[in-house]
Amino acid sequence: QKEVEQNSGPLSVPEGAIASLNCTYSDRGSQSFFWYRQYSGKSPELIMFIYSNGDKEDGRFTAQLNKASQYVSLLIRDSQPSDSATYLCAATKWGADGLTFGKGTHLIIQP
Amino acid sequence: GAGVSQSPSNKVTEKGKDVELRCDPISGHTALYWYRQSLGQGLEFLIYFQGNSAPDKSGLPSDRFSAERTGGSVSTLTIQRTQQEDSAVYLCASSPSAGGGTDTQYFGPGTRLTVL
Numbered sequence: 001q002k003e004v005e006q007n008s009g010p011l012s013v014p015e016g017a018i019a020s021l022n023c024t025y026s027d028r029g030s031q032s033f034f035w036y037r038q039y040s041g042k043s044p045e046l047i048m049f050i051y052s053n054g055d056k057e058d059g060r061f062t063a064q065l066n067k068a069s070q071y072v073s074l075l076i077r078d079s080q081p082s083d084s085a086t087y088l089c090a091a092t093k094w095g096a097d098g099l100t101f102g103k104g105t106h107l108i109i110q111p
Numbered sequence: 112g113a114g115v116s117q118s119p120s121n122k123v124t125e126k127g128k129d130v131e132l133r134c135d136p137i138s139g140h141t142a143l144y145w146y147r148q149s150l151g152q153g154l155e156f157l158i159y160f161q162g163n164s165a166p167d168k169s170g171l172p173s174d175r176f177s178a179e180r181t182g183g184s185v186s187t188l189t190i191q192r193t194q195q196e197d198s199a200v201y202l203c204a205s206s207p208s209a210g211g212g213t214d215t216q217y218f219g220p221g222t223r224l225t226v227l
Contacts, residue, residue, distance in 0.1 A: 004153075034215075043202055043218040044154070088153065097167050098144050098156030099216065 003027075004091050006102035014110050019076040021105050023089030026070070030091040033065060033072045034099060038086045047074070047087075079109045113137070115219035117203050123225045124193055132188045132222045136205030143186050144206075144216060145178060149199040160186060161208075193226045200224070 003026040013019040023033075032051040036044035050056045050063040050072070062075040072091075076083055086106050090099035116135045124130050136143045145157040157170045160180040171177070175193075180186040190197055200223050204216040 043221050045218070046215050049215065090154075097159045098146065098170065099154070100156065101146075101154040103151075103153035 004089055004100050004102035006087075006089050006105045008103060009106040010108050011105055012108045012110055013079050015079060015081060017079055019079045019083065019107055019109070021074040021076075021087050021089075021107065023072040023074075023102055024070055025072070025089075025091045025100075027091065027093075027100070028067075028070065029093050030070075030100075031094050032092050033063070034090040034092075035061075035063060035072075035074045036088040036090065036101075038088055038104065040086075044088055076107075081109045081111050083107065084109045115203055115205050115217055117201075117219040117222050119222060120220065121223045121225075123227065125227050126195060127192050129189065129191045130193055130224065132190075132201050132203075132224070134186045134188070134203030134205075134219060136184065136186070136203070137217060139207070140205035140217075141183065141208050142206045142214065142216075143180060144204040145186070145188050146202045146204065147172075147199045148202060148221075154202065157188070190224075193224075195226050198224055198226045 005024045034049045035047040038044045048058050050065045056063045060077045064073045086104040088104045089102040092099050118133045144159040146154040148154050158178050162183050163180050175191045178188045200221040202221045203219045206214040206216045
């Protein structure tokens with residue numbers, strides 16, 4: 001059974017601070033990992049993906065992958081109120097079918 | 112360019128009726144995916160198409176669900192004899208190819224299905 005686990009939150013972070021979102025996965029064969037942001041009533045939009053161990057930075061966002069620990073995280077620096085949303089972690093294998101999503105973490109950035 | 116489009120945006124139906132949900136992927140994207148998101152739940156993968164073929168249909172919840180894709184473009188998800196537990200937002204996504212890997216899936220706005 002492929003599973004992706006996330007703390008549902010809500011995670012409350014003051015504006016300007018670093019928000020840290022975490023995700024674990026059970027299928028060791030998973031090779032690529034995606035972070036999507038979903039505003040209430042809207043469809044998911046991709047923030048970034050990662051498939052190599054280590055860190056990957058894109059603007060205010062940094063994804064971290066540790067395959068040995070089966071752990072993925074997303075850091076958001078200088079958090080803004082507009083970052084308030086549900087963040088979905090997803091995993092897949094090369095050549096596989098769809099993404100396996102976690103249930104998401106609800107992030108609230110307090111002004 | 113245009114993103115993934117879905118229709119209808121909202122559908123209310125009575126239990127036992129059949130419904131068809133449509134997805135129009137981004138032009139040139141060969142892979143198309145259907146997901147379902149129930150209230151308070153994560154996205155549940157249903158089926159994907161590479162071109163017109165669907166290699167794996169095991170994600171469909173029951174035999175009341177079927178999907179087809181014609182011309183490598185538009186896809187239709189059909190739910191027969193709808194049940195109240197089918198109520199959810201049905202999301203379609205497309206990507207340039209179906210290799211998993213780093214191919215980004217772009218989501219449409221979804222169809223909110225309510226079965227009374």
